[in-house]
Amino acid sequence: MTKNLLEADSVYLEYNTRTILSDVYVKAETGKVTGFLGRNGCGKSSLMRIIFGSLKGNFQSVRLNKQYQESLLMVPDAIRYLPQKTFIPKQLSIDEICLIFQVSFNSIIQELPVFEKYQHQKLATLSGGEIRLFEAIIILLSNVKFVILDEPFSHIMPLHVEKLKEVINREKHKKGIIITDHLYKHNMEVSDDLYLIREGKTFRINTHDDLVRHGYILE
Numbered sequence: 490m491t492k493n494l495l496e497a498d499s500v501y502l503e504y505n506t507r508t509i510l511s512d513v514y515v516k517a518e519t520g521k522v523t524g525f526l527g528r529n530g531c532g533k534s535s536l537m538r539i540i541f542g543s544l545k546g547n548f549q550s551v552r553l554n555k556q557y558q559e560s561l562l563m564v565p566d567a568i569r570y571l572p573q574k575t576f577i578p579k580q581l582s583i584d585e586i587c588l589i590f591q592v593s594f595n596s597i598i599q600e601l602p603v604f605e606k607y608q609h610q611k612l613a614t615l616s617g618g619e620i621r622l623f624e625a626i627i628i629l630l631s632n633v634k635f636v637i638l639d640e641p642f643s644h645i646m647p648l649h650v651e652k653l654k655e656v657i658n659r660e661k662h663k664k665g666i667i668i669t670d671h672l673y674k675h676n677m678e679v680s681d682d683l684y685l686i687r688e689g690k691t692f693r694i695n696t697h698d699d700l701v702r703h704g705y706i707l708e
C-alpha cells in the first residue's frame with residue numbers, strides 16, 4: 490500500500506475582519522480517519538474547503554507528500570470532497586454519475602444492493618436521504634488519495650450510518666479520510682485522530698470528558 494500524507498498548516502481565515510481560523514494545523518494520512526468537531530459556525534466547513542482548495546484563506550500552506558500545492562482539487566487523483574449540502578446535479582442518472590466519478594456501478598451495489606433498481610434512474614427520483622447516502626458512498630469509493638466528508642452521517646437512517654462507517658473503515662486502508670460531523674459519537678467511533686475547533690484553534694480530543702471540558706457537550 491502506498492502511504493500518502495496530507496498536511497495543512499498555518500491556516501488563517503478572516504471574514505470581514507472576524508477571525509475564523511487562526512494558525513490551524515491538520516494532518517491526514519493513508520490508513521487513518523482524521524475527525525473534526527466544533528460548535529456551529531466555528532469554521533469546520535471553511536477548513537474543509539481550504540484543504541480541498543475551493544476556498545482561499547488569508548494564509549495556508551497545503552502539502553501533499555511534503556510538496557506545497559496551490560489547490561489540491563487541481564491535482565489529478567488527489568482528493569474528493571463531499572460538501573455539507575447535496576452537490577451532484579439531480580438530472581443526471583445513477584449510471585451517468587458512476588461514469589463521471591469513475592466508480593463502477595457494481596461497486597456501488599456491492600455496498601448498497603437496494604440501489605440496483607436505480608441504475609438508469611435520475612438522481613432526482615431518489616429520496617433526500619438516499620441521495621445523501623449515494624453521494625457519500627461514491628466519494629468514498631473514488632480512486633483518490635484523500636477524501637473529505639462534511640457531515641456524512643446527517644439525514645441518513647441508522648442502518649445506513651452503520652454501512653457508511655463500515656465503508657469508511659475499509660476505505661481508509663486505501664486513502665486518507667477527513668470527517669466533520671456533529672453526530673459526535675459516530676465521528677468519535679470512526680476517527681483515529683479527533684480534533685475540536687474552538688476559537689479558531691484545534692484541540693486534540695482523546696476522551697468524552699475532553700468534549701465536556703471544551704463545552705461541546707454537557708456531560
Ligand SMILES: Nc1ncnc2c1ncn2[C@@H]1O[C@H](COP(=O)(O)OP(=O)(O)OP(=O)(O)O)[C@@H](O)[C@H]1O
Nearest residue numbers: 504505509527528529530531532533534535536573
Ligand atoms: N462567505 C462568507 N462570508 C462571511 N462569513 C462567512 C462566509 N462563509 C462562512 N462565514 C462565517 O464563517 C463562520 C464559519 O462558517 P463555517 O460554515 O465554516 O462553520 P461550521 O463550523 O462548518 O458551521 P456548522 O457546524 O454550522 O456547519 C460562520 O460564522 C459563518 O457565518
